[in-house]
Amino acid sequence: MKAFAGNTTMNDDIRTVLQDMGPVDFKDKTALVTGGAGFLGSWICETLICQKAHVICVDNLSSGLELNIAHLSRNGNFEFIKHDITEPPHFKSKIDFVLHLASRASPFEFEEFPLEILRANTLGTANALEIAREHKAVFLFTSTSETYGNPAVVPTPESYYGYVNSIGIRGCYDESKRCGEAYVMAYRKQYGMDVRIARIFNTYGPRIRPDGIYGRAIPRFISQALRNEPITVFGSGVQTRSFCYTTDQVVGLLQLASSHKASGEVINIGNDKETTIIELAEIVKKLTGSVSKIEFHPLPQDDPAKRCPDLTKAKKILGWQPKVKLEDGLRKTIKWLSEAGVSVPEKK
Secondary structure (H helix, E strand, O other): OOOOOOOHHHHHHHHHHHHHOOOOOOOOOEEEEEOOOOHHHHHHHHHHHHOOOEEEEEEOOOOOOHHHOHHHOOOOOEEEEEOOOOOOOOOOOOOOEEEEOOOOOOHHHHHHOHHHHHHHHOHHHHHHHHHHHHHOOEEEEEEEHHHHEOOOOOOEOOOOOOEOOOOOOOHHHHHHHHHHHHHHHHHHHHHOOOEEEEEEOOEEOOOOOOOHHHOOHHHHHHHHHHOOOOEEEEOOOOOEEOOEEHHHHHHHHHHHHHOHHHOOOEEEEOOOOOEEHHHHHHHHHHHHOOOOOEEEEOOOOOOOOOOOEOOHHHHHHHOOOOOOOHHHHHHHHHHHHHHHOOOOOOOO
């Protein structure tokens, strides 16, 4: 994957993130980023480094890639520690922010690594919270729209409790994130900590893995389309998702981490425009000029019928809303994947 870590598309996008963050500034602050070699984690690390923050990246590389952060290792403000956050680490230097992103997140991983996922979002979250408590740091937990399960209310507000199958195939992720949220709020109640929770909706863009069990719909569709292979759609394709381009997601997360008004809040960060999966496949075909056929495969267990965030709180508290249109984000992702020379992902 010759261009996996970065290219001109990413350089332009980082500049966009820095511009869209407005007055948010982490200069001279120290941030611990768990899962920092992953898709979103590496974007967070790079943005913070560009703002002249000191960044400690902790990742066990189970799904993250050292290649994502290799270019940052030349910067004196960046430190990479290969470590599993489910084992308590200790840091002597002062930490101002703990951004906890560590967890496998692809649906194909739920079946093969359920215990790792459970531990990362429970034990890992508790360990990350202990670090934040020791250093009196601001704590951000990246939760997920999966906590809503198959919602009866769409667009879904943060007040919705969720409709989740705890013993289903997605339970390891859904329920561990819900437990992680409970940990976060328990630390706030018992220790008065400054915490905030982001419920992330489907995010895509450069550095998202298209290979094997890591590939989600967008990178899988693009990889298949670029090679004129069949595009594999689960179910009839009428299920909806709301796709948020990575620059919008990173801006939202860092604004949430830095906002005093967001302390103790749970806030949806995602795009509020619904797209059916079959529509997504057709758009990818059009943008790539592919002659791929669309193949329909059985719908996985507990696959949500609809997924769309209510962004009222994000707009009110953070002044944040997504800017990147789906086709524009897809063009950037297609360009990046083409330059990276990736192959068609296959489930291992």
